[in-house]
């Protein structure tokens with residue numbers, strides 16, 4: 001039997017995704033950011049499961065699903081209930097072609113040692129591939145701009161795997177309002193979840209509100225501002241969320257690390273942050289932060305003013321020949 005978790009997973013609030021479907025309000029990211037290898041990330045997932053996490057954001061491109069799968073298998077053997085853990089994975093850009101989505105998910109399920117995932121995402125809305133760990137100037141000459149028809153061909157495959165019972169929910173990631181306006185009316189099965197970059201200095205208010213108006217739950221990536229992100233995702237004008245005066249003031253008032261202010265803000269705003277850390281001290285305090293000592297209404301209001309339009313994951317490695325700059329990816 002698994003020993004009792006330090007934080008009772010039943011005390012972590014959930015958001016509803018529809019009849020009988022819900023998602024914990026905070027999860028753990030699993031992208032090692034070119035810095036932490038599969039063993040370290042898998043060890044953190046094991047520790048997080050023991051501590052009480054019940055949501056994990058995985059992806060085939062993170063290159064660690066086979067190790068994380070061993071952790072899940074052991075946890076379920078030791079008594080953690082499969083239906084109490086929400087497991088996400090994503091199809092990478094090089095697997096959008098005919099038949100590829102099922103193929104990709106089959107490999108993910110084998111690696112994660114699962115019969116189904118709780119949500120399967122299209123990681124980026126175009127098939128533009130770059131080698132893992134490439135530098136920021138790398139370009140693939142085969143890259144193409146967003147095409148609604150091409151995307152819908154991929155989405156039809158997503159709908160098929162949903163019908164096969166291999167995923168409980170479908171998701172899209174790295175979308176924009178204008179792409180969603182084109183795509184959503186054409187979806188037979190609408191996404192239950194959208195994953196987007198979201199932290200105090202980059203709140204994506206229009207996209208966030210748009211998703212909520214469509215009953216789509218938002219998962220926020222880089223919720224702390226990704227201080228250890230890969231070099232290719234760093235630009236001279238970037239701001240550090242944990243150093244913003246609005247964040248620092250709330251942190252001082254609560255006597256907590258500014259990272260935890262970012263997470264409380266995300267959850268109280270109604271989104272699901274998926275912070276990453278391999279360090280127990282950090283991932284434990286991250287989970288605890290959402291069940292105690294909430295921010296006040298005035299602090300939440302002050303944090304809306306932390307917006308600096310600071311996109312960190314610009315995606316420039318996915319640009320196609322003839323594109324002017326990374327802004328083209330985001331309409």
Ligand SMILES: NC(=O)c1ccc[n+]([C@@H]2O[C@H](COP(=O)([O-])OP(=O)(O)OC[C@H]3O[C@@H](n4cnc5c(N)ncnc54)[C@H](OP(=O)(O)O)[C@@H]3O)[C@@H](O)[C@H]2O)c1
Pocket residue numbers: 028029030031032033057058123173174195196220221222223224225226227228229257259260274275276277278279281282283285286313
């Ligand atoms: N859909 C997509 O395209 C996409 C893109 C990017 C990311 N993601 C997902 O989002 C997850 C999170 O993104 P991210 O890792 O880039 O950014 P993040 O969670 O904002 O930042 C992670 C960093 O924050 C630090 N940290 C975490 N908890 C902390 C705490 N309590 N106090 C102080 N520092 C703390 C960690 O440092 P230490 O290592 O020192 O603990 C870690 O390196 C990823 O793992 C991935 O699952 C998805």
